[in-house]
Amino acid sequence: MIFEDMKPKKVEAIKKFLADKKVLVVDEKKTTRTTLKKIFTEFGVKVQHIFIADNNSDAVEIINDLKIDIVFADYQVGNEEGIDLLSTHMAIFPNRQRAIFTLISGPNSIASSSLILDTEADDYIAEPFTSKSISESFLKILERKITSSPFLNAYHKTKELIYLNEFETARKIIEPLKQGNNHLDEVYYLEGKIFLAEENTQEAIKLFEMALQENESHYLSLKTLAEEYSKLKKWKDAYTHTIKMLNHYPINPANLPELIRLSIANQQYEDLVKYAEFFSKLEVQSPCIKTNIAASLVICSRYFLKNKERDKGVKTLLEAVKHSSGKLAILEKIILLLIEFEEVKLAYDILNQFDSVHGENPSYRNLEIQIDYCNRDIQSVLKKGIPLAESGVANIDVYEVVILSSIKAQRKANSIMHLIDKAIAKFPESSKHFQSMYKE
Amino acid sequence: MSKNTAIKTILSDALKENKYQELSHDLILRNDTSGTSYFEYKNIKINELRDDSICISLPKNICQKGHNLTLVIFEVTPTQKISKLPTPEDKGSITVLGKVIDLFENGKNKVLIEIKFTQYKIDEWQRIVESYTGKQSSISSFIEEVKK
Numbered sequence: 001m002i003f004e005d006m007k008p009k010k011v012e013a014i015k016k017f018l019a020d021k022k023v024l025v026v027d028e029k030k031t032t033r034t035t036l037k038k039i040f041t042e043f044g045v046k047v048q049h050i051f052i053a054d055n056n057s058d059a060v061e062i063i064n065d066l067k068i069d070i071v072f073a074d075y076q077v078g079n080e081e082g083i084d085l086l087s088t089h090m091a092i093f094p095n096r097q098r099a100i101f102t103l104i105s106g107p108n109s110i111a112s113s114s115l116i117l118d119t120e121a122d123d124y125i126a127e128p129f130t131s132k133s134i135s136e137s138f139l140k141i142l143e144r145k146i147t148s149s150p151f152l153n154a155y156h157k158t159k160e161l162i163y164l165n166e167f168e169t170a171r172k173i174i175e176p177l178k179q180g181n182n183h184l185d186e187v188y189y190l191e192g193k194i195f196l197a198e199e200n201t202q203e204a205i206k207l208f209e210m211a212l213q214e215n216e217s218h219y220l221s222l223k224t225l226a227e228e229y230s231k232l233k234k235w236k237d238a239y240t241h242t243i244k245m246l247n248h249y250p251i252n253p254a255n256l257p258e259l260i261r262l263s264i265a266n267q268q269y270e271d272l273v274k275y276a277e278f279f280s281k282l283e284v285q286s287p288c289i290k291t292n293i294a295a296s297l298v299i300c301s302r303y304f305l306k307n308k309e310r311d312k313g314v315k316t317l318l319e320a321v322k323h324s325s326g327k328l329a330i331l332e333k334i335i336l337l338l339i340e341f342e343e344v345k346l347a348y349d350i351l352n353q354f355d356s357v358h359g360e361n362p363s364y365r366n367l368e369i370q371i372d373y374c375n376r377d378i379q380s381v382l383k384k385g386i387p388l389a390e391s392g393v394a395n396i397d398v399y400e401v402v403i404l405s406s407i408k409a410q411r412k413a414n415s416i417m418h419l420i421d422k423a424i425a426k427f428p429e430s431s432k433h434f435q436s437m438y439k440e
Numbered sequence: 441m442s443k444n445t446a447i448k449t450i451l452s453d454a455l456k457e458n459k460y461q462e463l464s465h466d467l468i469l470r471n472d473t474s475g476t477s478y479f480e481y482k483n484i485k486i487n488e489l490r491d492d493s494i495c496i497s498l499p500k501n502i503c504q505k506g507h508n509l510t511l512v513i514f515e516v517t518p519t520q521k522i523s524k525l526p527t528p529e530d531k532g533s534i535t536v537l538g539k540v541i542d543l544f545e546n547g548k549n550k551v552l553i554e555i556k557f558t559q560y561k562i563d564e565w566q567r568i569v570e571s572y573t574g575k576q577s578s579i580s581s582f583i584e585e586v587k588k
Contacts, residue, residue, distance in 0.1 A: 029552055030544045031488060031495040105487070108572070111460045113579045117586050124583060126576055128486040128495075130569055133576035140580055144587065155588060186588070219586045239451060246454035249586075253460065263451055274452035281457065283517065285464045 002042055002135050013146045014139075015044040017098075022049045022066055026059040026082060027074040032105065036072055039134055043142075045070075056080045060088050067092055069099055075106035075127075086121055094163045096120050097156035100141055104129070107286035111250035117219055118252070151183050158190050167194050185215035192224070201228060217248040235265040253289045256296040264303065273312070276300045280319040287325045294323035294330045298337060305341045314346065321350055328358050335367045344374040362393035369394075373401040381405040389422050396430060399423035403437050413440045463575045465568060466514040467496065470525050472537075473507040479522040481514070489569045493538070493556045497546050505543045509555055511536045513568065534568070536560040 003011045023045050025036045037050050051066065053059040056077050062068060063085065071089050073082030086101050093099035101121045106112055108126030116124045122141050125134055154173050161170035171194060177187045192207030205228055211221040222245040229238035239262055245251070251259060256279075263271035279293045279300075297320035304313035317334055324330040331354060338347035348371050351364070358364035365388060372380040385402035388394040394402065403423065406416045416438050424431040466481035478484070478498070488495040494511070503509060512526055514533045528535040537559035546552040557565070 029487060029495075029497075029546065031542070031552055031554055035488060035490075107462055108464075108575050108579070109460050109462045110579055110582050112462075113583060116583065122587060124579060126572075126579055128489050128572055129576065130489045130573050132569075133573045136573075137576060137580045140584060144584075152588060243449055243451055243454050246451065246456075247449075250456060250459035259451060268450055271450055271452040274450075275455075278452065278455055278457065282460050284460065284462050286462065289460075289462075 002139065010143070010146075014142050017142060017146050018044045019046075020049075021045060021069040022051065023070040023072070024051045024053060024059060024062055024066075024068040025072050026053045026056065026077055026085060027072075027104065028054045028077060029074070029105075032074070035131060036104075036134070039131060039138065042135075043138065056082075056085060059085050063088050063092060069093070070102075071100070072102045072104050072125075075103050083115070083119065083121065086119055090120055090163065095156050095160035096122075097152065098145060100145065102137075102141070104134075107284070107289050109250075109253075109284065109289070111253055112286070112289060114250055115252045115254065117249070118223065151177065155183075155186060155190070162190070162193055162197060165197065167198060170194055185211045185218045185221065187211075188214065189218060189221050189224075192221070196224070196228070201232070204228065212244075216244070219245070219249055222248075230262065233265075235262065238262060239266045239268070253292040256292050257299055260296055260299045264299075269303065269307075272300045272303050276304075276312075276316045276319070279323070280316075287327075290323045290325050291327050291330060294320045294325075294327070295333070297323065298330070298333045302337055305337065310341075313341070314343065317346075321353075326354055326357050328354075328361060328363055331358075332363060332367060335371070339370055339374055342374075344371060347371050348375075362388065363395075366393075366395045366398045369398050370401060373405065378405045378409050382409060382411075386419075389419055392422070392426055394426070396423075396427050399426065399434070400437070403434065407438055413438075463571060464517070466517055468512050468514075468522055468525065469502070470510040471503045471507055472510055474503070476502070477525060478502050479525075481518065481522070487552065489572055490554075491569075492560070492565075493541070493554055494536075495552060495554045497550050497552045500549055500551050503540050503543075503553065505540050505553075507540045508558075509538055509540065511538060511555065515568075534561065534564045536565070 023040050025033050027033050033052055040050055041047055051062050051068065053062055059073070063071065071085060073085050075082055082103050089099065089101050102123040102125060103116060103121055104125040105127040106124055113124040113126065123137050125137055154177055158170045158173050161173065174187055174191050177183070188207045188211035192204045192211065195204035195207060205225065208221040208225045211218050222241055226238050226241040226245060229241060242259070242262060260272065260275060276297060279297055282293060284290055284293070297316050301313045301316035301320065304316060317337065320330065320334055324334070335347045335351055351367055351371065365384060369381055369385045369388070372384065381401055382405050385394065385398055385405070389399055389402050403416065403419050406419060420434045420438060423434045465486060467484050467486060468479045468481050470477040484496055484498045486494060486496050510525065512533050512535050516532050526533050536557055538555035538557045540553050541556045542554040544552045
């Protein structure tokens with residue numbers, strides 16, 4: 001069934017490729033591991049060559065000890081990310097021509113899958129998946145891997161040598177390829193990478209631009225140029241190249257905040273209005289993507305609030321709350337922004353929505369206390385803040401407001417000094433500031 | 441796209457909504473063995489679609505191995521809070537009967553279960569399965585444009 005309609009020669013080549021290959025499946029989910037094992041055996045991988053891990057630490061050991069050729073790693077393995085295993089796999093197989101690394105169970109937008117374009121991972125299987133979708137994708141990778149040509153051999157060898165910092169040998173391999181007319185985009189890109197690794201950014205940029213003249217949609221050249229121009233603070237060039245890249249490829253949602261910063265650096269504030277509308281309209285389910293969108297919306301709303309566009313800023317922040325999935329790190333940014341711009345009631349209302357979820361978390365309680373201080377509720381600040389300060393989990397702002405509130409409430413001098421000592425012990429770099437707050 | 445057009449476009453105009461859209465189906469269930477229902481579809485995640493079964497992760501203690509379930513899979517995200525199970529005749533969802541044949545711990549408070557279908561419309565189920573296969577196909581084709 002898998003090799004239906006496939007030429008016998010190709011089937012033979014795939015089976016030969018897989019005959020001696022060792023496969024590792026890194027996934028906590030037993031059902032996924034079972035499905036993948038079944039697929040691999042149907043493809044011709046020997047049962048005794050299929051290994052399992054349910055955490056990254058074991059996976060690293062197995063990859064290193066057994067020199068695993070093919071890794072299928074879950075997008076999220078416990079609290080870790082499957083993509084983190086790629087560096088281990090690359091150390092074993094710096095030449096990626098015959099090695100395979102696939103991420104599985106990631107969010108199923110095309111934009112989400114673009115995260116692997118910036119890595120040496122070969123494929124991305126989205127969730128929920130079917131056996132058919134895994135088989136078809138695996139077949140596509142195998143067809144790539146069994147395809148050999150002098151160019152492909154040189155291409156992968158050059159990348160390997162760059163990874164191993166053997167730049168002169170890499171140059172020797174590239175040089176003859178420049179004489180031909182084929183794949184010059186890749187050749188110029190690789191040469192640019194060598195110069196970049198040698199910290200010769202100027203020459204590298206020239207070569208990436210040459211690669212784009214050969215192929216205006218060469219992803220890696222577009223991406224690298226946008227990054228390098230940003231590092232050089234050549235914002236207009238970074239902006240232009242990012243547009244060119246987006247015309248052909250979506251940006252990884254994790255990089256959406258960078259897009260916003262680029263627009264701000266180029267003073268293209270119209271972008272921010274459009275980003276806010278764009279992100280608000282997106283209906284995504286994946287928590288990690290929602291978090292990226294929420295973070296992006298917070299950046300947009302900061303701009304609106306700073307420019308006295310209160311209604312737009314508040315509306316965008318409320319959208320950020322919706323996309324936050326209740327993640328405390330994002331809520332913290334939202335609340336602190338609202339406090340900064342004196343929208344204290346709104347900050348309180350938003351914080352209150354998540355009391356049942358985060359009420360016991362010290363970070364949540366820190367925010368509560370800061371809001372109480374803004375509301376001049378000294379008693380609440382002292383009631384909630386002193387225990388936090390004593391236990392050492394208060395943040396620097398809370399230490400400050402508890403000390404100020406203690407002074408306003410005319411507490412005993414030694415109580416105030418005790419708090420100051422606690423604050424200095426936690427934040428020694430701010431000792432002068434805390435010491436200056438109270439003179440007996 | 442011509443050079444002049446690229447320079448005129450601003451960055452936000454280059455974002456394409458369809459590239460960020462995710463395909464998803466929401467699911468609620470009734471445990472026909474215990475008589476309880478679970479309508480919090482946001483806490484149920486579909487992991488894998490098989491020919492005649494489905495693997496989902498959901499909170500603990502909703503069902504056990506061997507329990508019979510009625511699943512309702514929505515083709516469009518519900519806009520209102522669900523308080524009762526839609527009937528099989530309701531448009532916008534498909535109803536499937538099945539039995540929990542496997543159950544595994546999946547993190548602190550969740551389990552992963554496989555539900556084997558005992559009663560379902562093959563063409564309705566296949567339509568959902570094929571939509572995800574198609575989605576993966578478009579992702580793989582996109583990746584192929586760049587990878588060597």
